[in-house]
Amino acid sequence: MSVVQEAKRVPIIGMMNTDFNPADKIIYSIQNFNLWYGEKQALKELQFDIPANQVTAIIGPSGCGKSTFIKTLNRMVELVPSVNMAGSILYNEQNIFDPKYKVEELRTNVGMVFQKPNPFPKSVYENVAYGPKIHGIKKKKVLDEIVEKSLKGATLWEEVKDRLTENAFGLSGGQQQRLCIARCLAIEPEVILMDEPTSALDPISTLKVEELVQNLKKEFSIVIVTHNMQQAARISDRTAFFLNGEVVEYSNTDKLFSNPTDKRTEDYITGRFG
Numbered sequence: 001m002s003v004v005q006e007a008k009r010v011p012i013i014g015m016m017n018t019d020f021n022p023a024d025k026i027i028y029s030i031q032n033f034n035l036w037y038g039e040k041q042a043l044k045e046l047q048f049d050i051p052a053n054q055v056t057a058i059i060g061p062s063g064c065g066k067s068t069f070i071k072t073l074n075r076m077v078e079l080v081p082s083v084n085m086a087g088s089i090l091y092n093e094q095n096i097f098d099p100k101y102k103v104e105e106l107r108t109n110v111g112m113v114f115q116k117p118n119p120f121p122k123s124v125y126e127n128v129a130y131g132p133k134i135h136g137i138k139k140k141k142v143l144d145e146i147v148e149k150s151l152k153g154a155t156l157w158e159e160v161k162d163r164l165t166e167n168a169f170g171l172s173g174g175q176q177q178r179l180c181i182a183r184c185l186a187i188e189p190e191v192i193l194m195d196e197p198t199s200a201l202d203p204i205s206t207l208k209v210e211e212l213v214q215n216l217k218k219e220f221s222i223v224i225v226t227h228n229m230q231q232a233a234r235i236s237d238r239t240a241f242f243l244n245g246e247v248v249e250y251s252n253t254d255k256l257f258s259n260p261t262d263k264r265t266e267d268y269i270t271g272r273f274g
C-alpha cells in the first residue's frame, strides 16, 4: 500500500457538491482519490463529500467499485496486498492515509455491517459486549446498560431480552443482522458503513433494517452500498452512482432518481443496463 499524494485541504467546488445545504457538516471529503489492485484501476479520480447524519447510498452495476470504495472509508481495503492508492480521504478534516493517522482511532469511530450477518459464535449478550470489553469496560452494570441500549437501538431488544445467554446463531438471519448492527452501536461509532446489509435477508427483515437505518441517521452518519435501486430511493438522502470506478453522478436522492443529469445515470436507473 502506498499513498502518493499528501492531504490538501482544498475547498470542494465543482458539480458534485453544488446541491449541498451550507449547514451540512461534512464527515468525509474524498479528494482526487484513485485505487488500483495491481495494474487494474478500480477507483478513478473520486471527488465528493459525504455529509454527517444523513444516509448516503452508493449504487452502480456489479464490479463498478462500490465495495472497494466503502472499504476505503475504514481503511479495510488495505488488507488486500496488491492495493495502491493516490489522493486523499479526509475524515473530520484529517487525511486517514496520513502516516501519522491512527487507524485504530478510525476503526473505533467507523463501524461496519457486512452483506452476510456475521455474529461471533457467542451468546447474544457477548456479541454486543465484546467491543466495549475490548475498550476496557469491565463493570457488569455498565456492560448490561450498553447491551440493552444497543439492542434497543437496533430494534432487537424486545425479541431477545429473554434470550441474552443463547448462542447468536440461534437467531433468524434478520435478527442476526440487527445483532451485528447492535454490536456496531455498542462501540458508539460516528459513522456506520453498510455493504449490502439486506441482500441476504427476506423482505420483512429487509424492511426492518431499512426502518432502522432511517432511525439511526439521527445519531450516526450512514454510508450504504446497495444493489437495490428502490432501496436507495427509499432510505437515502444522497446517492452516488458509480460506473467503471468513477462517480458519474452524485446528488440529492430524489433529484438523482427523478431528474438525473447524466444519460448513463438515466439508462441505469431505468434498467437499460446493469
Ligand SMILES: Nc1ncnc2c1ncn2[C@@H]1O[C@H](COP(=O)(O)OP(=O)(O)OP(=O)(O)O)[C@@H](O)[C@H]1O
Residues within 6 Å of the ligand: 037, 040, 042, 060, 061, 062, 063, 064, 065, 066, 067, 068, 069, 080, 227
Ligand atoms: N481483492 C481484489 N483483487 C483484485 N481485484 C479486485 C479485488 N476486489 C475487487 N477487485 C476488482 O475491482 C473492481 C471493483 O470491485 P468491487 O468489488 O469494488 O465492485 P462492486 O461494485 O462492489 O461489485 P459487486 O456489486 O459485484 O459487489 C472489479 O473489477 C473487481 O474485479
